[in-house]
Amino acid sequence: MKAEPQNAVGLVLRLSQLAESDMLVDLFTSEKGRITALAKGGKRSRKRFFGLLLTGHLLEIELLPSKKGGSLWLLAGARIMQNHLGLREDFRRFMASGPVLEILLRGTPAMDPMPQVLELAKATLARLSLAKGKAQTGSALVVFLTRLLALLGYRLHLSSCLVCGRPIKHNRECRLSLAGGHVCPHCRDNRFGVIVPAGLAKGLETAANLEVNALNRLSFSKAHLNPAMTFLTRFWQETLGHDLPSLGLALRLLTRETWD
Ligand SMILES: [Zn+2]
Secondary structure, eight states, X not given: OOOOOEEEEEEEEEEEEOGGGOEEEEEEETXXXXXXXXXXXXXXXXXXXXXXXXXXXXXXXXXEEOTTOTTEEEEEEEEEEEOOGGGGGOHHHHHHHHHHHHHHHHHSOBTOOOHHHHHHHHHHHHHHHHOOHHHXXXXXXXXXXXXXXXXXXXXXXXXXXXXXXXXOOTTSOXXXXXXXXXXXXXXXXXXXXXXXXXXXXXXXXXXXXXXXXXXXXXXXXXXXXXXXXXXXXXXXHHHHTSOOHHHHHHHHHHTOTTOO
């Protein structure tokens, strides 16, 4: 019996060229979570997928189970839903979108549907596609990095001290630790910590909790972006045990003095 194609909506995370113009496509889908699909080469397929298989594209796809099973599928068809064209119109937006795709690729399990994660990624890429200047671009990424921690079960502890439970004082500088959140001055630990300005912890807490449609209105000032990106980059690298090169590049871009 011939299998019927299954429909899904998927964000293209990575493309790898194989022999004979076949291509492996890593996607994050709402129905199946992260999957890999084989796009068969040949003239007809090239025409069918022309201009569709690009990172950051949101596609409506048709999948057939592959003989190998598991998380490998055959890509039977694709249609564009959102090309996030604005990302390709400005290299800084494009660089800031890199960590969104990279972290979904490295940090989510295969074949585990997480529709809220896809919603967050879509909202972030839509915001980045239109972002102007460092504050808007950086805010979109800081919100994504903070919210995704919460969605994947690594929520930062920001309301009180991780160690002693003393409430955080929002009028004072505080320290964010790689242990996973705020550590008060009495309990200073030796693990990597970033001193952050008053108010940033509250902003990050909002990013972790706000309704997803409202996230795009949340902005961080330039003074908050630098420490927020420094901490979040280290925390993600530590959490995933991976150096996350796209995130490292975005950090360098966003903490560069010459861009406002
Ligand atoms: Zn403490």
